[in-house]
Amino acid sequence: MIFSWFWKKMMPASKKKPGGSMTGSPDDMAETESPEEGRDFFQRLRGGLAKTRRGFVSRMDTIFLGKKEIDDELLEELEEILITSDIGVRTTMELINHVQEKVARKLLNNPHQLKETLYEEILTILRALPPSPRIADQRPYVVMVVGVNGVGKTTTIGKIAAIYKKQGKDVLLVAADTFRAAAIEQLEIWGERVHAQVIKQKTGSDPSAVAFDGLDAAQARNTDVVIIDTAGRLHTKVNLMKELEKVHRTIKNKCPGAPHEVLLVLDATTGQNAISQARTFHKAINVTGIALTKLDGTAKGGVAVGISNELKIPLQYIGIGEETEDLDTFDAKVFVDALFS
Numbered sequence: 001m002i003f004s005w006f007w008k009k010m011m012p013a014s015k016k017k018p019g020g021s022m023t024g025s026p027d028d029m030a031e032t033e034s035p036e037e038g039r040d041f042f043q044r045l046r047g048g049l050a051k052t053r054r055g056f057v058s059r060m061d062t063i064f065l066g067k068k069e070i071d072d073e074l075l076e077e078l079e080e081i082l083i084t085s086d087i088g089v090r091t092t093m094e095l096i097n098h099v100q101e102k103v104a105r106k107l108l109n110n111p112h113q114l115k116e117t118l119y120e121e122i123l124t125i126l127r128a129l130p131p132s133p134r135i136a137d138q139r140p141y142v143v144m145v146v147g148v149n150g151v152g153k154t155t156t157i158g159k160i161a162a163i164y165k166k167q168g169k170d171v172l173l174v175a176a177d178t179f180r181a182a183a184i185e186q187l188e189i190w191g192e193r194v195h196a197q198v199i200k201q202k203t204g205s206d207p208s209a210v211a212f213d214g215l216d217a218a219q220a221r222n223t224d225v226v227i228i229d230t231a232g233r234l235h236t237k238v239n240l241m242k243e244l245e246k247v248h249r250t251i252k253n254k255c256p257g258a259p260h261e262v263l264l265v266l267d268a269t270t271g272q273n274a275i276s277q278a279r280t281f282h283k284a285i286n287v288t289g290i291a292l293t294k295l296d297g298t299a300k301g302g303v304a305v306g307i308s309n310e311l312k313i314p315l316q317y318i319g320i321g322e323e324t325e326d327l328d329t330f331d332a333k334v335f336v337d338a339l340f341s
């Protein structure tokens with residue numbers, strides 16, 4: 001039992017080999033994603049968003065069926081659909097208000113146009129986000145990864161490392177989750193899988209000291225990218241948030257300008273709770289981007305829209321499964337197309 005749990009938790013991607021090039025050296029990896037890979041991800045994203053689409057776009061189609069005009073009853077039904085898709089009350093109200101304004105100004109009069117309007121409105125919300133920080137001239141480029149327990153931090157780190165490796169960058173992983181037994185080994189397994197070295201100390205060590213060591217090694221080796229794993233913590237636990245602030249300070253002191261990214265991992269299946277997690281983490285350590293995981297198999301994918309609208313923190317990555325290739329950088333148009341198609 002424990003053994004099978006261990007493998008499920010630690011080795012989700014061992015079921016099949018990571019896609020093609022990841023088994024080779026960085027030199028024989030393609031520089032950028034091929035058009036086929038992009039299309040493939042779109043199809044899998046579409047598949048992953050199936051439950052969200054059923055609870056949102058398909059339900060919208062049902063209520064529009066046979067309706068000739070946009071009346072209060074239709075708007076009430078639409079409001080309910082938006083709220084139950086986890087778009088959030090505030091964002092739902094804003095969307096409904098925009099629709100009402102357009103109806104009043106006679107810019108919108110039939111339910112078919114309503115769907116197009118919502119597509120455009122949602123795209124506008126997702127596109128209004130500030131741009132994600134990009135890997136620039138800084139070396140090492142430091143990414144600190146944070147979030148509550150089990151949201152997918154370590155898995156996301158492995159997948160992001162694979163993306164950077166594919167671009168020919170050297171990547172160092174830092175095991176600053178010294179709290180959970182087996183967390184270090186889990187990161188080491190990802191390190192082996194994506195050919196990235198891991199800096200670690202023993203379980204129970206001070207996470208700030210591990211982060212310091214990791215940056216020290218990266219500076220000495222002139223490493224391109226450093227990704228720091230941290231322990232999962234409930235955003236409501238003040239002492240654990242203070243510990244995270246200390247890790248953040250240590251990184252800042254050791255490497256001026258770092259961390260260049262503070263990536264908050266949020267689990268889409270937690271719906272609206274993800275928004276309150278984001279608020280608390282942002283207040284503590286100034287989150288620069290969000291990785292939204294587990295969009296596959298949840299009907300709560302609408303939370304991507306709520307998060308973007310309410311927090312204005314860029315959605316940087318989306319995760320749609322446990323495999324190495326089940327992560328991509330967020331693209332508003334691709335996301336909305338996959339949702340509405």
Ligand SMILES: Nc1nc2c(ncn2[C@@H]2O[C@H](COP(=O)(O)OP(=O)(O)OP(=O)(O)O)[C@@H](O)[C@H]2O)c(=O)[nH]1
Binds near residue numbers: 319321
């Ligand atoms: N379906 C699905 N599962 C995912 C995704 N991302 C991560 N997981 C799974 O979620 C589980 C937890 O992932 P971890 O990466 O260990 O999460 P964590 O945040 O590092 O967990 P702690 O270190 O315990 O706080 C694992 O079984 C992962 O395979 C995703 O996008 N989709």
Ligand SMILES: [Mg+2]
Binds near residue numbers: 154155177230232
């Ligand atoms: Mg972890």
